[in-house]
Amino acid sequence: MDSLVSLGTLSALGFSIWALFTSEPHIYFETGVVITALILLGKYFEAKSTGQASAAIMKLMELGAKKARRLKDGVEQEVAVTELKVGDMVVVRPGEKVPSDGIIVQGNAAMDEAMLTGESILVDKKVGDRVYGATLNTNGLIQVLLERVGEGTLLAQIVKLVTEAQSKKAPIQKLVDRLSGIFVPVVLGCALLALVGWYITSGSIAQAIIPAVAVLVIACPCALGLATPTAIMVGTGVGAKQGILVKNGEALERAKKIDVVVFDKTGTLTQGRPEVRYVWSVPDIKETDFLTWVASVEQASEHPLAQAVVRYALGQQLILTSVNEFVAVAGGGVTGSVAKKSLAIGTLAFLQQLGVATDLLTPLVEARQAKGETAFGVTVDGQAAGKNFGRCYKTRSQSRRS
8 A cells, every 4th residue: 555655646746846847737746745644644643543552551561569678588678670580579568569470478468459350349368379560458468479570470461462452453454455465566557558558549758647647646545544543543532431442453343243242340330339238237236326336347447348338337427436456357357346345247257267156147148149249247246236238339320230
């Protein structure tokens, strides 16, 4: 295609310059200008789309940690992430990002992996579990043995995939290139035949050049150079405004063949933030008191599920009190004292580990879980007192999708 564009514009330009110094009245400067302008406009749109993709890639790269606490001979050293090597031991404190991919060898933590998975719910990690660079440690002190650094990390691989995807041509562009491989020689042959035929017929080189140039200029597929990048830019731009990100032109083109779409949950069809849907307490405890006690304990936790309870209680105009003896157990739940009551909040397995009989709570919790909700139990002074704060994800359609 570029060959025809170049030959067409240069032929029009060359003939027009020649015509200025002869008696030939026809010049085609404007033809060359218009063709060049259209092609450059297409290149501009393409470059603009590439620039937007580059900005997205830069944001991905900025997600990673810049510093790390390397543990060497029992002493912590703050070093740049670029200095880390496979086999190094690093310490990750609450509120810090994991500097690189590795395995936890000491400690427990609740990790925010939303930057990788889109899942807003924290993932509980323990010794032997794998953690990834740029994910956030929300609580707990952990030591991580690094397995991959630099370009080998999961984040680096994602950046690489995005970069490669943006550089790939759409199938229609590949088709155009293949067609051009046939089209260009045919057009050049036709132009040459027009030149020779008109010269033999008219005996004038000027009369012969005009049809040959016309064949080259008219056959120049400038619309192909403008249409594809424009369509990709507009399509991806409209999608982005609607919250739909398109990986590349190939994905956009293949989308027309989609018959069935399968969505994940958090952040795609949902708001990505849990909300309380159901509260139950034993008859001899007022629901408002029960909710106040639980929310007061949960306000000391940064877990998204705990914060859902706090938001719900505040929405009920309840006044929360301070909590004493607060303890958070990764993957289990929390305990604490409030209003002279000792509370334990968490999974049934966690409550059973505390020696609490959960026969009353088990069928209730399982019933809510069967509906796709995240349910948990509560004990007050060692006795089963309530359940479930049916924490499910509230979808944009207000359904009960979990």
